[in-house]
Amino acid sequence: MSLAARLTRSPDAFDADRGREAAALYPDLPAELRGLVAGAAGSSPYLCGLLHRERDWFAAACDAPEAAFEAELARLEDFELADLGTELRRAKRRVALLTGMADLGGAWSLEEVTLVLSRLADSAVDLALRRLVAVQLGRGKLPGKGPDDADTAAGMVALSMGKGGAYELNYSSDIDLICLFDDTAYDPGDLAEVRSVFVKVTRALRALLSDATAEGYVFRTDLRLRPDAAVTPACVAMTMAESYYESVGRTWERAAYIKARAAAGDIAAGERFLAALTPFVWRKHLDFAAIQDAHDMRLRIRDHKNLGGPFALEGHNVKLGRGGIREIEFFTQTRQLIAGGRDKSLRVRRTDEGLARLAEAGWLPQETARSLTEHYRAHRELEHRLQMIADTQTHDLPGDAEGFARLAALMGRDVAGLRTELTERFDAVDALTEDFFAPEPAEAQPDDFGADMVARWMRYPALRSSRAVEIFDRLKPSILARLKEAARPEEALSQFDGFLRGLPAGVQLFSLFEANPPLQQLIVDICATAPALAQYLSRNAGVLDAVIVGDFFAAWSGVAHLRDMLTEVLSAAPDYEAQLDAARRWAKDWHFRIGVHHLRGLISAEEAGRQYADLAEAVVSGLWPAVLSAFAAKHGPAPGRGAVVVGMGSLGAARLNATSDLDLIVIYDPAGVEASEGRRPLSSRAYYARLTQSLVTALSAQMAEGRLYEVDMRLRPSGRQGPVATALTSFEIYQREEAWTWEQLALTRARPIAGAEELAGEVERVRRAVIDARGAARQVRRDVADMRARLAAAKAPQGAFDAKAGPGRLQDIELSAQTAALLAGSPLRDTEGQLDAGVAAWILTQADAEVLKRAARLFWSLQASARLLTGAPLDLSAVGEGGLRLILRETGMADEAALKSAMEETGEAAAACVGRIVSEADDDR
Secondary structure, three states: OOHHHOOOOOOOOOOOOHHHHHOOOOOOOOHHHHHHHHHHHOOOEEEEEEEOHHHHHHHHHOHHHHHHHHHHHHHHHOOOOHHHHHHHHHHHHHHHHHHHHHHHHHOOOOOHHHHHHHHHHHHHHHHHHHHHHHHHHHHOOOOOOOOHHHHHHHHHHEEHHHHHHOOOOOOOOEEEEEEEHHHHOOOHHHHHHHHHHHHHHHHHHHHHHHEOOOOOOOEEEEEOOOOOOOOOOOEHHHHHHHHHHHHOOOOOHHHOOOOOEEEEEEEHEEEEEEHEEEEEEEHHOOOOOHHHHHHHHHHHHHHHHHOOOOOOOOOOEOOOOOOOOHHHHHHHHHHHHHHOOOOOOHHHOHHHHHHHHHHHHHOOHHHHHHHHHHHHHHHHHHHHHHHHHHOOOOOOOOOHHHHHHHHHHHHOOOOHHHHHHHHHHHHHHHHHHHHHOOOOOOOOOOOOEEEHHHHHHHHHHHHHHHHHHHHHHHHHHHHOOOOOHHOHHHHHHHHHHHHHHHHHOHHHHHHHHHOOOHHHHHHHHHHHHHHHHHHHHHHHHHHHHHHOOOOOOOOOOOOHHHHHHHHHHOOOOOOHHHHHHHHHHHHHHHHHHHHHHHHHHOOHHHHHHHHHHHHHHHHHHHHHHHEEEEEEEHHHOOOOOOEEEEEEHHHOOOOOOOOOOOOEEEEOOOOOOEEEEOOOOOOOOHHHHHHHHEEEEHOOOOOOOEOOOEOOOOOOOOHHHHOEEEHHHHHHHHHHHHOOOHHHHHOOOOEEEEOOOHHHHHHHHHHHHHHHHHHHOOHHHHHHHHEEEEEHOOOOOOOOOOOOOOOHHHHHHHHHEEEEEEHHHHOOOOOOHHHHHHHHHOOOOHHHHHHHHHHHHHHHHHHHHHHHHOOOOOOOOOHHHHHHHHHHHOOOOOOOHHHHHHHHHHHHHHHHHHHHHHOHHHHOO
């Protein structure tokens, strides 16, 4: 489509005579285009000059602007180095004229304008780089390389940084490049010579693009973004650059690499380098410390550019000044740095796209993102108009009335309206961004609360850096004020002291608290209520990320969704060890979520028990394919029909507490296959035994991110004496002919949770058949009564508030429920379901079942709450006021005395019911 057909606006001519003179050069153009020419030439001396110099080319380009641009890029490919500088300058003039006119006429959007300018820069750099390297190759200056390597610049790449990297190049922009070479492509003994050649190429590249000649210049080229630019050569080896960023890279360099793009030369090598920098740019935890870094950088820029004075429209810097372009870019990039390590969708180069993604992910209100995007686009168009006037790399608004009149004419605006709009935009951007960066002034510290304890905080590891102290000093008054409002302030302060003492470092966490005040209240609540959770947090502060991102307070998603999420996390990890660490980070987030929900009363103890079990099942079933894949890589695919992981005990019954370990067994079916087929084949029995050990290690090994679960496999056939993995036929024979009653009681709660689906069905068939057959056996009650007596003798209650051990407590009730299920031949696994099955089979009365259910609910609520608060035996005098309130809330008791009385009465009643169920005399009923 022609340029004339797409015009939606036109500038006014500040100098009408100059405009008419330029329009007269184009008598054959449509009237609307001549009006565009007159307005542009009459307000922009630079465009006026181009309209005279490139008259014939522009007149033809108006018929099909995009085709004219593509033809100009294609034309450049025909020139060798001797003519390239002149032809690049001609192309720059033509593209500058075309984009300027298409922009002023509204025919091209801001994105189209910046894309065209960025593509021209890419082509110019790539052509120049390849031609310059070809000369060196022709001279034999690069050992091991020949003329055929010119197309990839023999391993040299130019990274486009800043706006060029994001295809956002402005009208008279310079280009920021980092020039690197792939030193792994050369013999180590040749590197000094190779480096010298590439440095020479880089200098020549800069001169070819930047030097002003009679033909003009191509692009001013800035190489100062390279690693440690003050002391490093113009072109840097990739391994040296990687080492630099890994060891001393700074936040501003991380932000710069958000937009980085391999633009010229060896693109593949450049992309490998950028991939290697991913952990440097995108931290695995939320990085709120980046806010302070960005704020400090803003202040340094303002000081350096003398931009910190009172606001005035005259001379205001559209890019760096208050409410300007850089404020929006910093605002966007800083939030990308904070969360982009966890959310890959935020890893985008363009500022407008970054704002949109942040809003989609919930990091910004949609209205804020829309407003900032609108202001950003308006600022960028204003920037282009300022630069079009004289082709200068300026961002300053005019300093006098004449300058504003010229700018307004070029924009087709009246001066008064333009001034009003600009002031409102700068104010709006400042209001939307400033609070994000500027730390709140420290509040007054509340009297001398905890003065002695607070005084020793400066000796803790978390406060060993001046930056951590600076941030914490701003937080301390608020945190102390919140602690003072706790039910027992001294207790809360003491627990916070323990939390702070256990922190290995503080900058990131303190920045997180500063940016998210609700987290301060959360940590106070945890310290006032759950010291064990506070201690856990001090060593795993990264789990607080989960509170900030995603649907932390949304409804529970269930096993299938959890497993899908974990599978996605594992698929992104580069190797098996990384998968195990990723699984640990992911599971900690969710484990913490359940604990916080329970602590805050968002879910009951019963719901928490189900959610902990769902999480454990998702972890085991999600990790199982990864374990199997890593094992198969060494020993070949699993022989036969594969294996099934069976959850036993509380996991099988789908109810865990915050500190539960996992009872597991593994059952496999070799289906007659004697050994695996792989690099290191194993017999089927050895294969599955070692595979099981790999699963246990994957779950329980202490790694950089801790461990997932303790694993107990003593419920397998023959206990500790039996093999760690059991063949299906052996399992069935053992359960039918050799298993003790306690083993078949355990079978009433067995549940396949991972592995081959068909085999899982077979295991369940065996389980049901064994339970059904065992129910007719007369010695079940005698065995259970004996077992109950031995358990009582072996483990006495640990204090008056032990919810598990003791007559009529959880262990006793669960034993009776499993007995009822076994006698009734019921496949149900949960305690209440098993008791109901016992009633239906006349194993116990409805009245006894209701007593046991009430007792189970009371003692489970107590047990789940106690495990959330502490891993030690429950001592109500030691859990503090907050912990006591949690326990009373969950058990529905008014006070400690009422709880103790209820436990005694309920336990006695439940114990009597259990006695009736397991009574030996009842075998004759």
